[in-house]
Amino acid sequence: MAKYSLKINGKTQQVDVDPSTPILWVLRDHLNMPGTKFGCGMAQCGACTIHLDGNATRSCVLPISAIGKSVITTIEGLSADASHPVQKAWLEHDVAQCGYCQGGQIMSAAALLKSNPKPTDEDIDNAMSGNICRCGTYLRIKEAIKTAAKK
Amino acid sequence: MKNINNSEAVAPPSGAGGAVSRRSFLRSSAIAGGGLMLSFSWFSSAQAAEKVEALNLADQWSELAAYIKITPDNVVKILVPNPEFGQNVMTSLPMMVAEELDCDWKNVVVEMSTHDNVKYGMQFTGGSNSVRMYWKPLRNAGAAARQMLIEAAAQTWGVSATEITTKAGVLSHSSGKTAKYGEMAAKAATLPVPKDVKLKAPKDFSIVRNSKKNTEGLKVVIGKPLFGMDYRVDGMLIAMIQHPPAFGLKLKSFDATAAKKMPGIKDVFSFKLYEDGFEQAGFDTRTFNEMIAIVGNSTWEVMNARKKINAQWEAAGDTKDLVNGRAGKKEVTVPGRLETTSKQLEMMAEFANGRQSTKPAQQLRKDGDPETAFKNAAQIIERTYNAPFLAHNTMEPMNFFAHVEADKALVAGPVQAPGWMEPSLTKLLNLPADKIEIQMTRMGGGFGRRAYAQYAYEAARISQKMKAPIKLIYTREDDMTYGIYRPMYTATYRAALDANKNLIGFHVIGGGIPENPVHANRFPAGAVDNYLAEGWEIPSNITIGAFRAPRSNFNAAAEQSFLDEVAEAMGKDPIAFRLDLLKRAKENPVGKNNDYDANRYIGVLELLKEKSGWGKPENAGKKRGVAAYFCHASYAGHVVDMVMRDGQPYVESVTSAVDCGVVVNPDAARNMVQGAVVDGIGQSFYGALTHKDGVPEQNNFHNYRMIRHNEAPKKIDVHFVENDIDPTGLGEPPFPPVFGAVANALFKTTGKRYYNQPFMSEQPNAKS
Numbered sequence A: 001m002a003k004y005s006l007k008i009n010g011k012t013q014q015v016d017v018d019p020s021t022p023i024l025w026v027l028r029d030h031l032n033m034p035g036t037k038f039g040c041g042m043a044q045c046g047a048c049t050i051h052l053d054g055n056a057t058r059s060c061v062l063p064i065s066a067i068g069k070s071v072i073t074t075i076e077g078l079s080a081d082a083s084h085p086v087q088k089a090w091l092e093h094d095v096a097q098c099g100y101c102q103g104g105q106i107m108s109a110a111a112l113l114k115s116n117p118k119p120t121d122e123d124i125d126n127a128m129s130g131n132i133c134r135c136g137t138y139l140r141i142k143e144a145i146k147t148a149a150k151k
Numbered sequence B: 001m002k003n004i005n006n007s008e009a010v011a012p013p014s015g016a017g018g019a020v021s022r023r024s025f026l027r028s029s030a031i032a033g034g035g036l037m038l039s040f041s042w043f044s045s046a047q048a049a050e051k052v053e054a055l056n057l058a059d060q061w062s063e064l065a066a067y068i069k070i071t072p073d074n075v076v077k078i079l080v081p082n083p084e085f086g087q088n089v090m091t092s093l094p095m096m097v098a099e100e101l102d103c104d105w106k107n108v109v110v111e112m113s114t115h116d117n118v119k120y121g122m123q124f125t126g127g128s129n130s131v132r133m134y135w136k137p138l139r140n141a142g143a144a145a146r147q148m149l150i151e152a153a154a155q156t157w158g159v160s161a162t163e164i165t166t167k168a169g170v171l172s173h174s175s176g177k178t179a180k181y182g183e184m185a186a187k188a189a190t191l192p193v194p195k196d197v198k199l200k201a202p203k204d205f206s207i208v209r210n211s212k213k214n215t216e217g218l219k220v221v222i223g224k225p226l227f228g229m230d231y232r233v234d235g236m237l238i239a240m241i242q243h244p245p246a247f248g249l250k251l252k253s254f255d256a257t258a259a260k261k262m263p264g265i266k267d268v269f270s271f272k273l274y275e276d277g278f279e280q281a282g283f284d285t286r287t288f289n290e291m292i293a294i295v296g297n298s299t300w301e302v303m304n305a306r307k308k309i310n311a312q313w314e315a316a317g318d319t320k321d322l323v324n325g326r327a328g329k330k331e332v333t334v335p336g337r338l339e340t341t342s343k344q345l346e347m348m349a350e351f352a353n354g355r356q357s358t359k360p361a362q363q364l365r366k367d368g369d370p371e372t373a374f375k376n377a378a379q380i381i382e383r384t385y386n387a388p389f390l391a392h393n394t395m396e397p398m399n400f401f402a403h404v405e406a407d408k409a410l411v412a413g414p415v416q417a418p419g420w421m422e423p424s425l426t427k428l429l430n431l432p433a434d435k436i437e438i439q440m441t442r443m444g445g446g447f448g449r450r451a452y453a454q455y456a457y458e459a460a461r462i463s464q465k466m467k468a469p470i471k472l473i474y475t476r477e478d479d480m481t482y483g484i485y486r487p488m489y490t491a492t493y494r495a496a497l498d499a500n501k502n503l504i505g506f507h508v509i510g511g512g513i514p515e516n517p518v519h520a521n522r523f524p525a526g527a528v529d530n531y532l533a534e535g536w537e538i539p540s541n542i543t544i545g546a547f548r549a550p551r552s553n554f555n556a557a558a559e560q561s562f563l564d565e566v567a568e569a570m571g572k573d574p575i576a577f578r579l580d581l582l583k584r585a586k587e588n589p590v591g592k593n594n595d596y597d598a599n600r601y602i603g604v605l606e607l608l609k610e611k612s613g614w615g616k617p618e619n620a621g622k623k624r625g626v627a628a629y630f631c632h633a634s635y636a637g638h639v640v641d642m643v644m645r646d647g648q649p650y651v652e653s654v655t656s657a658v659d660c661g662v663v664v665n666p667d668a669a670r671n672m673v674q675g676a677v678v679d680g681i682g683q684s685f686y687g688a689l690t691h692k693d694g695v696p697e698q699n700n701f702h703n704y705r706m707i708r709h710n711e712a713p714k715k716i717d718v719h720f721v722e723n724d725i726d727p728t729g730l731g732e733p734p735f736p737p738v739f740g741a742v743a744n745a746l747f748k749t750t751g752k753r754y755y756n757q758p759f760m761s762e763q764p765n766a767k768s
């Protein structure tokens, strides 16, 4: 076990866990922040996507020992009242079916728009193809990203 | 104000006795017994989060009918009886109540009800049944509550109830008196629930048929806990299981010394899912009977400890299950062989051709004289279609919470059929039903998989042993290698044409491991004079379960590709050919038991033809495939437009037409059809679960290919047949015809017919 101090969603949080513990489980089990989801545990589905210094990162394969001074944002921290343009666009297009993948989709989309405010269809496919939606909401996700890009 | 229990509910759903609920007050007490529940709220609405949270504190609810509660300040709470797995019942079912209650949708909050078959009816999500089965009961409840509010106002004002009207949650009398529902709710709750209520005519609907946003959409986009995976109480432990690595193996022995020494680990032990002689209900699927449980403080610690277990496995041999399912009580022998996909295909091929087979098939339907028709045929077309096992791969892996105590139990998690698991839980835990509370969390997908709640039983077993609240979590690998798959299927279709290229005979023989897919009374039965349907099954230890539109998802692929080839051989347009057959089935049907309504089938095809511009000159250059299918109680068809992109076939756009009766929430319904189209393309192109010596060869998304963003169509236009037929269901019917339309578009795009799924791993055969 080792003590870590993490900057998450603008707050500093202390945890005492094994250094190999992925951030996904630190968030879910130790900090009671279950918005970040477990889907595959091997960086194949994107359900666990967070921002590490603003970049979309799969938290299921990111051990806490690798974080250093980096800043973490989770879906809970994107905005708590759905005021972020991507969350707004998601609601406008009523994207979700089961909803399980959507936190990860939103985090990937928000990171994309930050680095590329006017993405083409191809840019969206490239940035989003690591995020599986088993319910097949891909069309609405693409529409929502385009709507958010206009804001 | 008291929470008056008026559950002499209005026209309770089938199976509901309308008696006062045994369990309506259990939820809070059971939670208290299970530790304080953290951050899990059952309320949702389209309103701001803080407002919804504040409502949790309101104890001012007056209950008017089983599903409806109203506060003095006009908040209407509507309980949703059926579990939510993405089909949006948390919105569509309350819309049906609100329509007849005549309340303001803005004031509605929704809540997943607890499990109580007596009070709330079947509470089953599956079979495209939620809206269909609750269409009358929920509207009756809304209408009855409205009637009670009118009666309360009439008594208060000393006027006749017939002089009072309602609109958007306001009662008005001809004298000019008005009151909001909240003002009359407490009094209304003391009145008897009327038995006969009048429901609105569809032309008067103002909420139903008007798109409403997902009531849980807000919680989804801000990452609120909603799912079984997110369920948590104080002091809860995390559990995982280790199941045998292959179908046909069982636990021989294990050494957990090292695992138990790992940090955070509470215990490692083996347990039996069912005791010997346990009588399984129809949905108590058993894949493995003895497993190892690992229990500890946190998920990562349990995952790591599991790797340290040294387990020995041995051949299980043939085993027996005592099953009391739909077909009555019987002993089922489960063969012990370790299966390999190539061998499975060989076994199936022995059956696949009924004429040469030495193995018997069961005759399912026969019209006219098919033998003679085929003997006299000028041309016979015969094709065989294959499809592999599919894993459901719900995005949220299986999981369940359980807190089993000496005299009561609370279980909570994602489950499609809580009513089916209850009787088995009472036996497993030796507790009466009224001491077991089942809570239904939002499911991260279901697709049929969560109708089989063996993971909930495992959680209950583990909690019982640990004497502690636990949450069982499957990893993706546990989930994908546990079985309960879509079965493996094959079918041979034959068509007999006379010298004038008329279709004079039709023969289908189909089977699977371990289930026969053939729906003998479906189209084209009823449209061909000489018709024969046969089926066969090969038992297996690989467990299977319902998968979005069971059997139909294969039949539509095979039959709709075959009809395309028959139309081609006859020199007919594929839509015109289907319409000719349906016209025959409508005007002069062959046989009596035809499952489908030819009129509705025709309606869907005609809408599809119109909306896709089928046969129009502007579409002449497109590579298009069409298919339409009836399943459950609805009709759906698609035209798929395919192109070659980077050397690979790609579905660029899709036009869909659906007849599911009244569409309750149109935008959400379009979302579901679009999802079904994407799902169908993905499964038909890539989906496959194969085996080697009983071991599943795919175990996570690196080797089980799922459709992704870049592979989804750019456009899916969805059109509904407009009619006033009571809703007939939507979750499954649009899914099966996607497979056939994709196969037919592949032919147009590549010049080759595809017979074996998944299409993208097939070496396509030019037709034989």
Ligand code: FES
Pocket (backbone or CB within 6 Å): A037, A038, A039, A040, A041, A042, A043, A044, A045, A046, A047, A048, A049, A058, A059, A060, A061
């Ligand atoms: S859970 Fe991290 S990518 Fe799937």
Ligand code: FES
Pocket (backbone or CB within 6 Å): A096, A097, A098, A099, A100, A101, A102, A132, A133, A134, A135, A136, A137, B086, B395, B444, B445
């Ligand atoms: S909405 Fe269900 S997995 Fe994406």
